[in-house]
Amino acid sequence: MKYLLIKRSRNGRNTRETRWRGVAVAQALFENNTYGSEVTVFEAGIAGVALVQELMSGYDVLIVADTIHRGGRPGTIYVIEPEVPELDEKLSNELHQSLADAHYSDPSKVLILAKALNVLPRKVFLVGCEPASYDELAADLSPAIERAIAVALEEIESIISRSRKQSESVG
Numbered sequence: 001m002k003y004l005l006i007k008r009s010r011n012g013r014n015t016r017e018t019r020w021r022g023v024a025v026a027q028a029l030f031e032n033n034t035y036g037s038e039v040t041v042f043e044a045g046i047a048g049v050a051l052v053q054e055l056m057s058g059y060d061v062l063i064v065a066d067t068i069h070r071g072g073r074p075g076t077i078y079v080i081e082p083e084v085p086e087l088d089e090k091l092s093n094e095l096h097q098s099l100a101d102a103h104y105s106d107p108s109k110v111l112i113l114a115k116a117l118n119v120l121p122r123k124v125f126l127v128g129c130e131p132a133s134y135d136e137l138a139a140d141l142s143p144a145i146e147r148a149i150a151v152a153l154e155e156i157e158s159i160i161s162r163s164r165k166q167s168e169s170v171g
Contacts, residue, residue: 001038001060001061001163001164001167002038002040002058002059002060002061003035003038003039003040003059003060003061003062003063003160003163004039004040004042004054004055004059004061004062004063004121005026005029005039005040005041005042005063005064005065005156024141024146024149025065025127025149025152025153025156026041026043026065028149028153029041029153029156032153035160039160040054040059042054044064048107048109048110048113049110051110051114052110052113052114052117052119055114055119055120055121056117056119058119059121060121060122060123060163060167061121061122061123061124061125061159061160061163062120062121062123062124062125063124063125063126063127063156063159063160064107064124064125064126064127065127065128065152065156066107066126066127066128067128067129067130067131068080068126068128068129068130069130069131070130071130072130073130073144074130074131074132074142074144074145075129075130075132075142075144075145075147075148075151076129076130076148077127077128077129077130077148077151077152077155078126078127078128078129078130079125079126079127079128079155079159080125080126080128081123081124081125081126082108082111082124082126084108084111084112084114084115084120084124085112086115086116087112087113087115087116111124123163125159127152127155127156127159129145129148129152131145132144132145
């Protein structure tokens with residue numbers, strides 16, 4: 001199976017929030033990668049179209065590491081399997097407008113485009129972290145966010161392990 005783990009950063013500002021957006025998680029995966037070439041770590045940044053282009057290489061599972069604002073305590077990890085709607089005329093117009101700038105696109109619209117182009121993996125997961133602050137400039141992560149990295153890694157490893165087992169039972 002081929003897995004694509006992407007980390008997102010939206011605006012280039014070095015806040016604790018943006019630094020969590022998968023950067024520390026991806027670095028830890030690089031350092032502890034026991035999966036070899038089976039897992040590709042991709043820096044999506046703000047370039048939604050680049051992600052769709054990468055998905056054209058063919059992946060079985062997509063895991064997105066990002067922040068999620070749900071009102072929870074800082075450092076709370078969420079694992080979500082988003083339902084990606086089919087592209088209809090209304091979504092098509094919105095998608096066209098948002099992708100006019102190839103450097104930025106809303107993640108949900110990128111997934112819709114990937115699905116419309118038939119390159120979206122059959123399994124998509126969002127592993128997100130409730131941020132500590134929206135605007136706090138800092139070089140270091142807060143303790144809550146630092147602890148969340150280990151939890152996020154465990155969740156990602158669990159997703160990969162479950163996906164492998166499901167693939168083996170089918171194949």
